[in-house]
Structure formats: C-alpha cells, structure tokens
Amino acid sequence: MAVLFHPPVDTLRKYMFVLPCLFPMSSSFQGDGFQSNTARLPLSSRMVLCALRPQLLKSSTSVGAWGRLLQRQSSGSVYSNIHGFNQEEIREKLLAFPGGSIDLHKHDSGIAVLTINNPSRMNAFSGSMMVDLEEQVRQLENWMDGKGLIVQGAAETFCSGSDLNAVRAISNPQDGMKMCMFMQNTLTRLLRLPLISVALVEGRALGGGAELTTACDFRLMASDSVIQFVHKHMGLVPGWGGAARLVHIVGSQNALKLLGGTLKVDPKFGLQIGLADGVLEGPQAEEGAETPLQQAENWLSRYIKGPAPVIQAVKKVVLSGRELPLSEALRTEKDVFGTVWGGPANLQALASKSKHK
Numbered sequence: 001m002a003v004l005f006h007p008p009v010d011t012l013r014k015y016m017f018v019l020p021c022l023f024p025m026s027s028s029f030q031g032d033g034f035q036s037n038t039a040r041l042p043l044s045s046r047m048v049l050c051a052l053r054p055q056l057l058k059s060s061t062s063v064g065a066w067g068r069l070l071q072r073q074s075s076g077s078v079y080s081n082i083h084g085f086n087q088e089e090i091r092e093k094l095l096a097f098p099g100g101s102i103d104l105h106k107h108d109s110g111i112a113v114l115t116i117n118n119p120s121r122m123n124a125f126s127g128s129m130m131v132d133l134e135e136q137v138r139q140l141e142n143w144m145d146g147k148g149l150i151v152q153g154a155a156e157t158f159c160s161g162s163d164l165n166a167v168r169a170i171s172n173p174q175d176g177m178k179m180c181m182f183m184q185n186t187l188t189r190l191l192r193l194p195l196i197s198v199a200l201v202e203g204r205a206l207g208g209g210a211e212l213t214t215a216c217d218f219r220l221m222a223s224d225s226v227i228q229f230v231h232k233h234m235g236l237v238p239g240w241g242g243a244a245r246l247v248h249i250v251g252s253q254n255a256l257k258l259l260g261g262t263l264k265v266d267p268k269f270g271l272q273i274g275l276a277d278g279v280l281e282g283p284q285a286e287e288g289a290e291t292p293l294q295q296a297e298n299w300l301s302r303y304i305k306g307p308a309p310v311i312q313a314v315k316k317v318v319l320s321g322r323e324l325p326l327s328e329a330l331r332t333e334k335d336v337f338g339t340v341w342g343g344p345a346n347l348q349a350l351a352s353k354s355k356h357k
C-alpha cells in the first residue's frame, strides 16, 4: 500500500535552509519561492519538478521525499539569481510603464480565460501587464481544480507585442535582457501549467503577441486573423522564448521561413504548417451563433472531459515527453502514473466495468 507523504510546514521550513547546501551555488529565495534552489539542476530536471506540481505530495514515498519536496517547490522558471536575474528589480522597472491589464476568470467548468486587455494599443504589453501576467500565471499554478486555459485578446484582436513606448524607454541592453528573462520565465511557466491551453487568435498576433501564442498547447485562429513574427522588421529576433517554441511546433525549416521572411500566417497557412490547430467559423450575424470564445470553449471541452487530477496528469506526461530526454520522460511518466493509479477516477472506472466503444 502506498504511504502518503504530507510534509508538515515546519519540515518544509527546515528544508528551505538545507537545500542551498545541496545546491551550493544557489543562494537566496526570490520571486515565487524556491526557484533558486533548483536552478543548479539540469534544465530537464527542473522541468520535471515543475511538471510534478502539488498533487505529487500525495503519493508514494518510494520516489523519495527529497525529490517530492523539490517538485513541490519548483516554479518551472528558466532564470534565477544565479543567472543575474533579480525578479524584484525588473518588476519595479516594468511597473514604471503602466497601462492595460491581464484579466483572469476561472470558471466552474475547469476552464480559465486569460484576457490581454489593452485595446487602445491593440493589446500591446505595457510593463505593468508583464507583471500582471506573471501574477496570473502564479494564480493558475495554484488552481487545483483547473483543467483548461484559453488565452485571448480583448476587443477582437490578440496582441500587438510589447508596447513600443515601453520598449523605447528600456532599449538599453541591460534592461532588454532583464525584460527578456522576465518574459521567458513567465511564458515558460505558462506553457508548463498543468492545464491544456489554447490561444484564441482573433485579429492580429504580432511580435511578442505571436510569441505568446506559442506558449499555449494549441492555437485556434479566427477566419480573418494573422500571426506574424514581425521581429526582423524591428531589427530584432524573438526574445520571449518564441523562436525556441516555434521550432518545436512547426520545425526549423518553417520557423526560419516565418522569422526570416516575417511571413503573415493566415488560418489556411497556419493549418498547413501546424501552427494552427483549428479555424473558427467566420463572423455570423445569425442570432444564436457562437462567439469565438464559445467556439474555443467547445473545442477545448472535448480534451478536458474528466476529473481535474486526470486531465492535469495528461498534460504532465505530454509535457515531460515534449521537454525531456526519453529516460527522464519515462521516469516522470511513472511518477505521474503513480498519482492517478488507484485514485478515485481510476477506482470508479474499474468498478463500473466500462467498455470503450
């Protein structure tokens, strides 16, 4: 029988002090907790830690209390203080460029809707919106009942990238690197959420907005929408992790074409190269026609039927397969399997002798 491991708060506190000894290069805690403790681990291991978030506390000790503890504490971020990243410092800087908001609504259905909301600037990311996004991702990391996420833009357009006014003000190399690390951390955590995520692209997704779409598991495009990596026109390349993710999604040949040619990706082209996973029905004047958001919810709902722990486990095993070398992915899959094996949904399914017709 599995022994349940629930470390008391005091034990966690004690380990907070022990962990830096295990990973001596890491020193202080920052941001959302303990990321610096895990920063010395190989990227792949940190990713595992992220994938195996809270429910793993409730599973067999055979995987090891230390591992479990680290898993609990990871944020899935890429950068910490050992990379010269100081989250508080860049947060302060970004907050000097206010405007817009990132709104989060969690629904009882287990689907949350995250809205990029700055319509007067085509939903460009102000500095404070970057900070907002990090906070909303943190909320989602702690949403135990969540299963799916839709990321959309307000007022029928997705996002026109970073706010050019803010960009101009922080155009020096140091600030640019800090903003880049901040957004890479946040978007990596967004992609690593144990939720199945969809970018609902209406209107335009440009620059950083195009990068944001790649931080979701899927992309649904409205019939007149366009995704365009316009960075080259700005004398830039993606810096929010969008190039690395794009290569995973469409392959390096297509990624080179999209970035090198700043190609406009419409729904047809998007489907052809695998950037789009579906196209929404066009604007319908008919009464009762589904809105794009309803269409996206319906599209997503077929993949998130079932209890949250099982759907979250699905995302975790796919995430580990996507990000880890095979042996590590297999070990992670075993651990995630352990969280659902003999669980309520599994027992109920066994009792009902279901047939899969």
Ligand SMILES: CCCC(=O)SCCNC(=O)CCNC(=O)[C@H](O)C(C)(C)COP(=O)(O)OP(=O)(O)OC[C@H]1O[C@@H](n2cnc3c(N)ncnc32)[C@H](O)[C@@H]1OP(=O)(O)O
Residues within 6 Å of the ligand: 120, 121, 122, 124, 125, 160, 161, 162, 163, 164, 165, 204, 206, 207, 208, 209, 230, 231, 234, 236, 237, 238, 239, 240
């Ligand atoms: C690592 C991150 C890299 C990046 O994201 S760099 C930024 C890349 N994005 C861009 O360069 C987009 C620049 N904007 C545009 O090309 C056009 O505004 C866009 C989005 C095609 C829309 O064109 P139109 O429909 O003609 O509308 P418009 O130009 O009149 O825009 C309406 C208002 O929105 C503003 N806006 C749009 N994108 C913005 C941005 N990224 N930063 C700051 N402001 C932005 C635009 O200036 C205009 O404002 P206003 O009405 O003139 O006060």
